[in-house]
Amino acid sequence: MTLPHPLARDLTRQLGPRKVLSTPGERRMYSYDAIQMGVVPVCVVLPESTQDVALAVKAARAAGLPVVGRGAASGLSGGAAPAEPSLVISFTRMTRLSIDAARREAHAQAGVVTLKVSDAARPHGLVYPPDPASFRTSTIGGNLAENAGGPMCFKYGVSGDYVRGLQFVDADGDIHDLTRDAYDLAGLLIGSEGTLGLITEATLRLSTPARYTRTLMSSFARVGDAADAVSRAIAAGAVPAKLEFMDRACVNAIEDYLNIGLPRAAGAVLLVDTDGDDLDTVQEELELVERACTSSGGEVRRAATDADAAALWQARRSVSPALGRIRPQRMNEDIVVPRSVLGEVVREIEALGQASGLKLVQFGHIGDGNLHPNILFDPRTESEEAVHALAHRIASVAIRHGGVLSGEHGIGSMKLPFMAEAVDPVTMSALWDAKHALDPQGRLNPGKVLPSPDGLGGAHD
Amino acid sequence: MTLPHPLARDLTRQLGPRKVLSTPGERRMYSYDAIQMGVVPVCVVLPESTQDVALAVKAARAAGLPVVGRGAASGLSGGAAPAEPSLVISFTRMTRLSIDAARREAHAQAGVVTLKVSDAARPHGLVYPPDPASFRTSTIGGNLAENAGGPMCFKYGVSGDYVRGLQFVDADGDIHDLTRDAYDLAGLLIGSEGTLGLITEATLRLSTPARYTRTLMSSFARVGDAADAVSRAIAAGAVPAKLEFMDRACVNAIEDYLNIGLPRAAGAVLLVDTDGDDLDTVQEELELVERACTSSGGEVRRAATDADAAALWQARRSVSPALGRIRPQRMNEDIVVPRSVLGEVVREIEALGQASGLKLVQFGHIGDGNLHPNILFDPRTESEEAVHALAHRIASVAIRHGGVLSGEHGIGSMKLPFMAEAVDPVTMSALWDAKHALDPQGRLNPGKVLPSPDGLGGAHD
Structure with a gap:
């Protein structure tokens, strides 16, 4: 023992x-x-x-x-x-949650499950918009540590945009209560993945939900066409509440899992919500998106009922479990690229996947330019070196097109090896300065976000 | 010589x-x-x-x-x-500005005048929403250094919310290009008033302007009534694009300066815009606000024409020059308090002003709970100690009601003496850690934002 x-x-x-x-x-x-x-x-x-x-x-x-x-x-x-x-x-036992309707705020301890914030706010006519796919299990503390996104974030902003105040415990065990004036230390904590401090409580801004929502699905022969439709719709002035992309492998994985009638033969699918307080405007915006999809060769199906729309979004939220059935492990990327190069980036990554012989799927919050290329693999039969080499090539595509490594999942340990390429040595050294200021002894979540200075091969001074 | x-x-x-x-x-x-x-x-x-x-x-x-x-x-x-x-x-000569319509971004050097961003974006059907009162002269670099707000910021967010990337020069003279993933160092720079680095260039997010805007002015017998109307309108679900407050002294100062027919006898005036892409919704929202004003005893006048609305907003933008005509100097506060206590705070501050015998006016972005109590004085005939004592009492009212010292103007040197009360010593020491990390020798804009540790009288460890 x-x-x-x-x-x-x-x-x-x-x-x-x-x-x-x-x-x-x-x-x-x-x-x-x-x-x-x-x-x-x-x-x-x-x-x-x-x-x-x-x-x-x-x-x-x-x-x-x-x-x-x-x-x-x-x-x-x-x-x-x-x-x-x-x-x-x-933090799972720190679940105290209260709503201050007059201030339109929620006070949530770190362990509060994301969805519970909106559940508690709804009787007051309020909602908490950030909606990471895992919002039925994920916590506010985790969402803020990773600055999590979600489909709604294209129109409504990411988790950190809803923070009015933070409480955190620093590396010495001291407790701090932060507002967002003077130095925005709260903003630095958000997305720092527990490497600068431990977020224990947050004051979150709530908002009123849109009165109307309309949903459509569009299928495309090629992934690049879907990306082009997105650029076209947004250039035409549409600001959908959600704008999600799934490639053929992804659609088929979900269909195997849920069997809800998704178009298995399509090269790519877009899922789109428009929302607002005026039904005509919401429908007009949906038409804008529909025309952009049709012009890019897409076939469009509007959700006829709320239940139909709910089923489509349930499909999108099931991507992670569905992919888990194909291979026991996956390497999940989280790149963000300018929308104007989306088509090109999606096509390049698809080609890299095909050349590698590994199983690659792509999906993501394409409205934000946020893509999740996932390499699915079985470590017992497939080489992890090949997986990492492909992941590296995908990250390089993003960086070359002016993109960044992480939109909403954080750098964690997974994207650490690519950070030295994404961030120039001078700026990396400023990030390390921030780390040393708040955690001089490196006691908080070591080995995350920032690659060890030694790993920079002398480029760091 | x-x-x-x-x-x-x-x-x-x-x-x-x-x-x-x-x-x-x-x-x-x-x-x-x-x-x-x-x-x-x-x-x-x-x-x-x-x-x-x-x-x-x-x-x-x-x-x-x-x-x-x-x-x-x-x-x-x-x-x-x-x-x-x-x-x-x-930075006045660093005025390079370009618009990338496909990416909905502006690239602006620090010296670009704020208004020019929207001027350049408008032919592409885009705007840059942050609108500090001085936007005809203020620069993007200055706006970001102070994280400036403006009337539009209630609905659309402050300057920092529009930053996708930043370039800055650090205390060593090294150049950094920051995106907003990993550690949000860009967010820490924003609002740090040049004490952590010098912002030289920014990539700014643009958005589409609302199709319709409607304006109303409401006058109230008492300042507290106006504040109550604001709480009531927002609680009823209104999210006006702008929601501004001016007290009687402020209205009269503007009227002396512009002579445009503002209600001189009113105790307070609210100026409100609602906006959106659907006219019915925009008008409904204006009615919500109108009902809230009437219920709080306000008299409402809707702007009949665009010219009428423009004149009202020109009045609001003239507050600073108008006040400059009353006394040669002023002490300008920038407190933010929860909207639910606005009425109480405004009344308390008014009473403090009356008790002091000094000339006090109040105005501000009341939708955000952001108030600008201004003490107008003549240093030749009035005691600066009395001015500082009153400013201190006003800051204490904000802190006591759960507010903060600065909504949009920054701490600068003016609010430095109150920081030790607004921020607990443990958190102050974390803010100093951030300062030391980025500017170890204290070479960047010394004497701003953070009070010297010695000034904390031993409370700082």
Whole structure:
């Protein structure tokens, strides 16, 4: 039998046994996120308050161990999977949530499930727009750590755009309450994947939901045509609430999983919502999109009923589980490229996939230029080096076209190897300066976001 | 005759005489912004490129002198007024601007005048929404350094919300190009008032203008009634494009200046725009606001024509020059409080003004809860201590009601004395960590945003 780590004994003494997990079986569950395996933590703590978090960080510091924050671990870049033996702080019990209707604000602890914010706000005529695909399980803390997006984010902005204030625990275990004036330290924390501090609570801006929504699906012979339709629709002035893209492999994976009548033969499918408070305008905007799709050779089907629309969006949200059935593992990219080059980028990536012999699917929030090329593989039969080489070539396509590596999933550990190419050495050194300022000893989620300076091969001074 | 500073000679040699100002008369013009007197700079450089900026920063560092960036100096917090003998870098010649219609982006150098972005975008059917009152003279660099707001920002967001990428020169004179993924260093630079780096260029998101706009003015007997009407309108679901407040003193100052028929007898006036692409919805929203105003005892006048609406908004934009005619100096606050306490806060501040015997006016972007109490005074006949004491009491009202010190003007030097009360010592120390990371020697705009740690009287560790 393995003895609990001294940190586990210390935390159990300070917090009580109910808040500490220390057996190998318990700890193993906290070693991975939705996509990446990490290192089994030496101890897991389940705080019930910000004070518990502060205490745990102080204890880990005293024990010389890193700290990794964790929400629902539905992340897709390895952000919550420890890269070193660490204390994992799992926020799932910090679920206090209140709505202040007069201020149009929600106060949510880090462990609140994303969807619950809108559920609680709806009786007051309010909603919380950010809608990552995993919003039924993902948490506010995790969403903010990764600055998560979602289909609604094209029109309504990403998670960080809804933050009025933040509470976080720093590397020393001190508690900070941030507004967004003076230096926007809150903005720096958002998307920093727990490497600069642990977000414990947030004040979120709520908004009123649109009165009307209309949905269409358009299928295209070629992926590039779908991308061209998107550029065309937006250039014509449409600002759809959602604008999603799935390629043939993706559509077929969902169809195998849900069997809801998606067009298996299409090269690509677009899913589009327009919304607003005036039905005529909402329909006019849908027509704009429809014309753009038709002009690019697409076949259009409008959702006849709300149930029809809901089924289409359920399909989109099922991409991740559907792909999981094809190969046991996947390498998920999250590139963002200018919309004007979307067609070209999608075609180039498709060609790279075909040349590699690996199974590649593409989907994403194409309205934002945010694409998720996914390499599906079986590590028992396929070479991980080949997977990484293809992922690298895809990242290079994005960078060459003026794009960035991550739209909404974060850099995590997965995109770390590409950061040195995406960010010039001088700017990388400024990012490291920010890291050193807030976490001088590198105790917070080490091995994420920023590649180790040594890895830059001397380009870093 | 004063000899030019060695730094001026060095810069003249490196950049040529056309880009350097060194005589006392020339330099004096760069010692103040729209509201605050500062120290006369030792030298002023007028760069024409980012490389010029980098060179100037390096030269200042070699000379051991601080660097203060400056746009149009229309700022209202002293941000661009040097607190110490410095090199001032004035961006007015860096005015390159291009529109990429397909990407819906503007690329603007720091010295581009705000209004010119929309002027250049309009032929492409696009606009740049942020509209600080000084947008005919203010620059993009200055707007981003202060994260400026404006009436449109209630519905459309502040300057920083439109930034897709930034170029900046750091304290060492190195040039960085930032996107907004990984650590949002761009977001930290925005609003940091040139204390963390000098913004030299930005990629700005453009949007399509609303098709219809409707305007109303409502007058109220008491200032608190106007604030109550705002809370009521927003609670009823209205999201006006603009929602501005002016008290009686403010209305009368404008009327003295422009003589356009504003209601001199009213205790307070609200100016409201609703906008959108559907006229019925725009008018319905205006009716919502109208009902809220009437219920709070307001008298409503709708703008009958576009010219009528334009005159009302011209009135609002004339507040600053109009107030300048009453007293030679003013202390301009920029507090933001929750909308639910607006009525109470406005009444408390009005009472403080009356008790002080000083001339106090209030106006602001009340939809955001952003109020600008202004103390107008004549330093020859009125005590500056009394002015600061009143300003301090007003800041304390905001903090006590859960508000913050600055909505859009920045902290600058003007609100520096109140920061220690607004930000707890632990968080202040995290803000200093960010400052030290990016500007370890304190060479960038010293004496702004963060009060010196010594000034915290031992509370800082």
